[in-house]
Amino acid sequence: MSIIKIVYKLKGVKMKEKLTFFDFCSGIGGGRIGMESAGLECIGHSEIDKKTSETYEKFFKDNRNYGDLTKIDLKKLPDFDVLLAGFPCQTFSIAGKREGFNDNRGMIIYSLIQIIKEKNIKYFLLENVKGLINHNKGQTLKTIKSELEKIGYNLYIKVLNSINFGVPQLRERVYIVGFRKDLDNYNFEFPEEEKTTYTLEKYIDKQNNSELDKNDETFNKYLKNKYNSQKNYRVEDILTWENSVIDYRQSDLRKYDGFFPTLRTGRHGLLYIKNGKLMKLNGYEALLLQGFPKNIAEIVKKDNFFTNNKVLSQAGNAMTVNVITKITEKLLKSIENTEKRYNGKLFG
Structure with a gap:
């Protein structure tokens, strides 16, 4: 059976055929297509730009837009396994210099962190421009990492180039994959990049x-x-x-x-x-x-x-579909390997 149909028995994880995900800062849905191609199920999205949201709805026939993620009533947000977000690269010039989470709550990334925390999300995938790595001399990313680790997540971070994932476009983006620590150490590995000649x-x-x-x-x-x-x-x-x-x-x-x-x-x-x-x-x-x-x-x-x-x-402004698919497949493979360690076999 394909890993996209895996049944897993981890602590706090219900048996199911598919993982579900929520598409935050969804844009026109490149990330959604990527995760759905790997077998996950989208149960909602969040996008504030009206024209972009209209495009999303035409592409997917899906009007489950929860709007501004900073104003979502988390009690009304459905439960899901994976949080996906290509969060905007705002000006983080004072990030890291402030003390405490509350000083930064107006920034999108901190609203996402709050959702991850309150919904007790199992896994997440975040995407941003490569410049995030060195922004504010690296302090911005350091602050984001610190906040995510503080609420109980193991992180894997890497810059990947879309041109090495099946499309002829130079597009370097930083990807942050998170696993909730109580679900064991997944030994996640990012997909390998492959040099390709395109027609x-x-x-x-x-x-x-x-x-x-x-x-x-x-x-x-x-x-x-x-x-x-x-x-x-x-x-x-x-x-x-x-x-x-x-x-x-x-x-x-x-x-x-x-x-x-x-x-x-x-x-x-x-x-x-x-x-x-x-x-x-x-x-x-x-x-x-x-x-x-x-x-x-x-x-x-x-x-x-x-x-x-x-x-x-x-x-x-979209995510590259192919890259998201490959990362999601690696995420699923990591879950599969962990389930094997728990049970000795995949469906034991």
């Missing part, structure tokens, strides 16, 4: 008609700035870079072969060369680069509710 054709929308005119004033202006002018970029030459990816900014132009740079929520200056044309990355393609399955990504092409810029921004 961009799989991620390109053949119906994409968002072409950037080669005479575009802004694009040509950027080519002539003091940084790019040193490299003597010419539009005629760039158009010969078939299947290459271009990230053009006011500061410089960057060329990538076989993969995309990190998708962002703000400016969307990503192009790729196809048939000698400058093609703008569209929302459908951005979802594929985040590991969203085609049947969901295609929804944005069929529904007039979606605008290209909206989907690009929402995709840039």
